[in-house]
Amino acid sequence: MNIENMLTYDPVQWQLVAHILILGFASMAAGFVYFMTTMREVAPRYRIASVLGGIVMVSAFLLLFAQWQSWQTTFTFQNGEFVRSEGVFSNGFRYLNWLIDVPMLLLQLVVILGLGAATSRRLGIIFVGSGVAMILLGYVGQFYEVTNLTALWAWGGISTVFYIILLYYVWVEIGRALPRMPASAAATMKSIRWLFLIAWTIYPLAYIMPAILPTADGVVLRQAIYTVADITSKVIYGVLVTKVAMDLSKAEGW
Amino acid sequence: MNIENMLTYDPVQWQLVAHILILGFASMAAGFVYFMTTMREVAPRYRIASVLGGIVMVSAFLLLFAQWQSWQTTFTFQNGEFVRSEGVFSNGFRYLNWLIDVPMLLLQLVVILGLGAATSRRLGIIFVGSGVAMILLGYVGQFYEVTNLTALWAWGGISTVFYIILLYYVWVEIGRALPRMPASAAATMKSIRWLFLIAWTIYPLAYIMPAILPTADGVVLRQAIYTVADITSKVIYGVLVTKVAMDLSKAEGW
Amino acid sequence: MNIENMLTYDPVQWQLVAHILILGFASMAAGFVYFMTTMREVAPRYRIASVLGGIVMVSAFLLLFAQWQSWQTTFTFQNGEFVRSEGVFSNGFRYLNWLIDVPMLLLQLVVILGLGAATSRRLGIIFVGSGVAMILLGYVGQFYEVTNLTALWAWGGISTVFYIILLYYVWVEIGRALPRMPASAAATMKSIRWLFLIAWTIYPLAYIMPAILPTADGVVLRQAIYTVADITSKVIYGVLVTKVAMDLSKAEGW
Amino acid sequence: MNIENMLTYDPVQWQLVAHILILGFASMAAGFVYFMTTMREVAPRYRIASVLGGIVMVSAFLLLFAQWQSWQTTFTFQNGEFVRSEGVFSNGFRYLNWLIDVPMLLLQLVVILGLGAATSRRLGIIFVGSGVAMILLGYVGQFYEVTNLTALWAWGGISTVFYIILLYYVWVEIGRALPRMPASAAATMKSIRWLFLIAWTIYPLAYIMPAILPTADGVVLRQAIYTVADITSKVIYGVLVTKVAMDLSKAEGW
Amino acid sequence: MNIENMLTYDPVQWQLVAHILILGFASMAAGFVYFMTTMREVAPRYRIASVLGGIVMVSAFLLLFAQWQSWQTTFTFQNGEFVRSEGVFSNGFRYLNWLIDVPMLLLQLVVILGLGAATSRRLGIIFVGSGVAMILLGYVGQFYEVTNLTALWAWGGISTVFYIILLYYVWVEIGRALPRMPASAAATMKSIRWLFLIAWTIYPLAYIMPAILPTADGVVLRQAIYTVADITSKVIYGVLVTKVAMDLSKAEGW
Numbered sequence A, B, C, D, E: 001m002n003i004e005n006m007l008t009y010d011p012v013q014w015q016l017v018a019h020i021l022i023l024g025f026a027s028m029a030a031g032f033v034y035f036m037t038t039m040r041e042v043a044p045r046y047r048i049a050s051v052l053g054g055i056v057m058v059s060a061f062l063l064l065f066a067q068w069q070s071w072q073t074t075f076t077f078q079n080g081e082f083v084r085s086e087g088v089f090s091n092g093f094r095y096l097n098w099l100i101d102v103p104m105l106l107l108q109l110v111v112i113l114g115l116g117a118a119t120s121r122r123l124g125i126i127f128v129g130s131g132v133a134m135i136l137l138g139y140v141g142q143f144y145e146v147t148n149l150t151a152l153w154a155w156g157g158i159s160t161v162f163y164i165i166l167l168y169y170v171w172v173e174i175g176r177a178l179p180r181m182p183a184s185a186a187a188t189m190k191s192i193r194w195l196f197l198i199a200w201t202i203y204p205l206a207y208i209m210p211a212i213l214p215t216a217d218g219v220v221l222r223q224a225i226y227t228v229a230d231i232t233s234k235v236i237y238g239v240l241v242t243k244v245a246m247d248l249s250k251a252e253g254w
């Protein structure tokens, strides 16, 4: 059971989370419009990156819309505060949904790294494999966040091992690709590198929040971190990937 | 009446099913984006395969969205566990919906097998005929899963006869088509063959679950099997079919 | 008031109707994807047939989605059976919605009959006129299905007169067009002729059900007939019309 | 407060309104499919007419869907009749929504009248100005329909002044354009002229209904008039406008 | 907590807000249709302006739809007036959503100002930076509107500083671009300049309403101001931007 269900919220706290969650799914809808309408502006080779972006937007939109509705139906405003009154609020939805988003986001990267078919396949398998392992380990761990903090730390720790493997390959492969790229594409690629590092690394912060700040403020901070991470790791990341694809298309005379 | 209605679920069990069902319909939405945006990237002859894929995605999305909502409204969280409180949860929705999906998935295969018009028609009729029989027999059987296990096994058994006929034709026809195909297409076709066998054969596992594991864990396992089978037999299968269509288009100089 | 509101249903009966209604609107969504994505594959002259098909799919989807929701909210599961508990379930929605579908379906036929502008206009007016009369007369009649069976038969009888006029013109005009058509188009046109006759003639069966089988089983049969008729008279019919349009386009060297 | 809230309805009356309202929004959805899929079939100069049609369809669909839902949630079926039980049903939604539809419908006309830029601007301003005045005056008036019939007549009267101005310009400008148009376009333009006059003039009938027939039957008649007027003044009107645009495009050798 | 929750509303007041909010999201849906269907009618360089417009429409539609639903579920009609009965109504949704809209609207302007890449980047950063600061400061302030008017004025004051910076750059940059533009584009650009000034400056009026008119009429006025500002600053503004893009495309011989 997630810690959100164990706490009560004053109106400002409850509203902050409600506002943040709408910002979340509204950004995904906005991103979907961007990816679909700019798909034709890159060379055919790179269009799959916009398709992958569109897929992430649709799946994350549905997820975050469900989270926002659950936040509204689960808690009811009774004599001045919001208390859990119907069903349970669950962050677990996010973890299983990442099984779609994380592989797609990593494949977007593979598309613009311009590696040969074989290396792309190999890198794709490492990416998807470590990503799925990271997510499933974290998914199991988050169930213990109220009942057994040690288990929370343990599962989270093993998951982080896979995250580090994944982060290493992302960092190194982008590094290898930089020299081969035209200047403008390389510049954007560098910002993608840092954005990836920061955006993905704040997810574990949200995961471990119950062990650091098990309060209503902690819940607000967690949902804010999730949403900032979602917008940067999916929408802004996707816009930068499309920018690189545009630069590469121009460089290849398309 | 399905066994889901006879049991109660602890929060983790109930949430696992809720998370799995969202993963289900989110994957179908993602698949729809993929099929619609990659339709133009195959020769006109093969575009009907993407259309069929889009049809399966839309019908499965609507179905799985209804299943997820029903899981949330039918069960209510009362003193620590989820109990049935309103209406009934029903897997039967899936069976009647397969009447759309199964024929479309089989026709997708016929399109890339590249048989002559006559053979395609004949194979199409065998496929759709045996598929519909399999589904309707199973549909009747699943109504008995709580009241009469013998009837469940009996109807399931007759249904499996049609499944085996269907599986035989799929296996043999792919086998016949392999030599005629360019290398890369043939490689993907082999994985389609195995994916078809595995993904379709785990559906009966979910059907017979009440006779093997009539518990809340059994329900979680069943809904997980259904969703894994749905994603592999419709989304991943469809992506592989599109890949074959791309290879064939390239080979035919499109 | 429709007979559905006067009866109670055991779980299997209630679920059968719920499953059938989802199959209904899922097929309409599937049909919409088909018509929109295959619109470009016929000569410009015939694209209006796909547009008309898309219109029928959208209007029937909205109608059948409303019917499915009403079936779920109107009846509640209390001590083992489903009883009417909130509002009324009403088949009348279908009749007024046919005011959109029936004219569009008939105009689809006019488009592929390839008559001159004048004859098309004249036939169009006969079709739409008799169709609207048939529907409105039946719409009035169905309100009496519980209170006054004589009125039900009377209104139904007058409505059938218009149906016969309409059926006569459809049968004759297709007959006249057959010789002018290339072989493959003519073959499909023959199946359209029989499909039209069967699919449209089972609607009155559903209309008169309360006079033949005024029981819960009668309701299940009625909703099954409606859905089978909807899928055949709108989706399968539309696919066949598109096939004829494709054959005609090829024959005209498009 | 609208009169709908002051009355109770027998099942047939309540269902008639429910059926009519679905026919309303289903027609708008159908119209949207028509305008979007036939946009490419007119010369670029006239495509804005289909865009304007699409805009009207979307805004009217959302409005009429809200009206249908409000009709279902506001009234509850208690011992044989439908009584207001939750919130209020309000026709005012329609009036404010006409602030989008009326200007768009009039601009559709300006597009096919083929006037010079300056005259089009001047006519556009007269149209939009008088239309907005007409609607806002009527909007204020309809609030008094239960409490103060004199105010209802007074506000309606002033609103009608602007309607007559608007109708005069529509009638005269179409008249001026007729001689300049090819035969087929002129024929359709004449029917647009009459359709406009009849469809728009029945709206005030619905507005004044509480002063003529303040009964449940009056409410049914009012909602029927609104829906007939909506379908004719927006959907059928839009189809005719598109037909004129097609004729003009052909005449200009597109 | 926003002042809306502290008051009760007579039917006319409640309905006025409900009607205004529907007009809001219906206009955004209409705007989305306009931006998507007219995207191809400007030179490729300017199409990003329509994409940005589409993004604003989608995000504002979702926001305003949620506001309309919240207005209906939060207040219940009890013995003659509407009283808060369930959850809280919150304007804060708007502020966080502006984090998407305000940057996109400003970037739309940058696109048609036709500055060099470097200046565009610098201007873009100033715009987005000051815009986000303005919104977040106002967001904090609006939480105090019932409990602490001084804080409301204070936070609003600091926010206005950033608004003035932003307004200054918008005014000056448009001024600089005017001479470089063809006549017709320059004319529209001037109206964009004034529209921007007026539409954006009435938002603070809605923000400060509780300090000027803390009554039910004040709430109606506030929601009306918000909606008028939304429609002018997003929809009408976007149409004018598209018009400038069309003029520029024509001038550049596209």
Ligand SMILES: CC1=C(/C=C/C(C)=C/C=C/C(C)=C/C=O)C(C)(C)CCC1
Pocket (backbone or CB within 6 Å): A056, A060, A098, A101, A102, A105, A134, A135, A137, A138, A139, A155, A156, A157, A159, A160, A163, A200, A201, A203, A204, A207, A230, A233, A234
């Ligand atoms: C390291 C770590 C985690 C990392 C999660 C990440 C990196 C998630 C990224 C999600 C994305 C990018 C979603 C976009 O849709 C967990 C699982 C929280 C568990 C604890 C350890």
Ligand SMILES: CC1=C(/C=C/C(C)=C/C=C/C(C)=C/C=O)C(C)(C)CCC1
Pocket (backbone or CB within 6 Å): B056, B060, B098, B101, B102, B105, B134, B135, B137, B138, B139, B155, B156, B157, B159, B160, B163, B200, B201, B203, B204, B207, B230, B233, B234
């Ligand atoms: C053999 C067998 C069955 C097989 C079902 C299958 C193979 C379903 C496939 C469904 C698909 C592919 C759906 C995609 O939308 C049943 C009916 C469960 C009943 C028992 C025996």
Ligand SMILES: CC1=C(/C=C/C(C)=C/C=C/C(C)=C/C=O)C(C)(C)CCC1
Pocket (backbone or CB within 6 Å): C056, C060, C098, C101, C102, C105, C134, C135, C137, C138, C139, C155, C156, C157, C159, C160, C163, C200, C201, C203, C204, C207, C230, C233, C234
């Ligand atoms: C003869 C007859 C009828 C015929 C109805 C028909 C033929 C309906 C067709 C509907 C279609 C094709 C809908 C597709 O959207 C009624 C009215 C039931 C009333 C009794 C007599």
Ligand SMILES: CC1=C(/C=C/C(C)=C/C=C/C(C)=C/C=O)C(C)(C)CCC1
Pocket (backbone or CB within 6 Å): D056, D060, D098, D101, D102, D105, D134, D135, D137, D138, D139, D155, D156, D157, D159, D160, D163, D200, D201, D203, D204, D207, D230, D233, D234
């Ligand atoms: C004369 C008059 C009226 C006319 C209304 C009209 C002509 C409305 C047209 C609406 C359309 C065309 C909507 C399509 O979306 C009112 C305001 C009822 C009030 C009383 C007097």
Ligand SMILES: CC1=C(/C=C/C(C)=C/C=C/C(C)=C/C=O)C(C)(C)CCC1
Pocket (backbone or CB within 6 Å): E060, E098, E101, E102, E105, E134, E135, E137, E138, E139, E155, E156, E157, E159, E160, E163, E200, E201, E203, E204, E207, E230, E233, E234
């Ligand atoms: C100056 C000022 C404000 C200005 C807000 C503005 C200018 C909002 C514009 C919003 C738009 C354009 C939204 C479109 O989606 C606040 C924050 C109300 C707070 C008080 C001071």
Ligand code: NA
Pocket (backbone or CB within 6 Å): A072, A073, A074, A075, A076, A085, A086
């Ligand atoms: Na609640």
Ligand code: NA
Pocket (backbone or CB within 6 Å): A094, A226, A230
């Ligand atoms: Na997430």
Ligand code: NA
Pocket (backbone or CB within 6 Å): B072, B073, B074, B075, B076, B085, B086
């Ligand atoms: Na419940």
Ligand code: NA
Pocket (backbone or CB within 6 Å): B094, B226, B230
């Ligand atoms: Na399924």
Ligand code: NA
Pocket (backbone or CB within 6 Å): C072, C073, C074, C075, C076, C085, C086
């Ligand atoms: Na119920």
Ligand code: NA
Pocket (backbone or CB within 6 Å): C094, C226, C230
């Ligand atoms: Na029907």
Ligand code: NA
Pocket (backbone or CB within 6 Å): D072, D073, D074, D075, D076, D085, D086
């Ligand atoms: Na009700």
Ligand code: NA
Pocket (backbone or CB within 6 Å): D094, D226, D230
């Ligand atoms: Na209307």
Ligand code: NA
Pocket (backbone or CB within 6 Å): E072, E073, E074, E075, E076, E085, E086
């Ligand atoms: Na309420």
Ligand code: NA
Pocket (backbone or CB within 6 Å): E094, E226, E230
């Ligand atoms: Na706003």
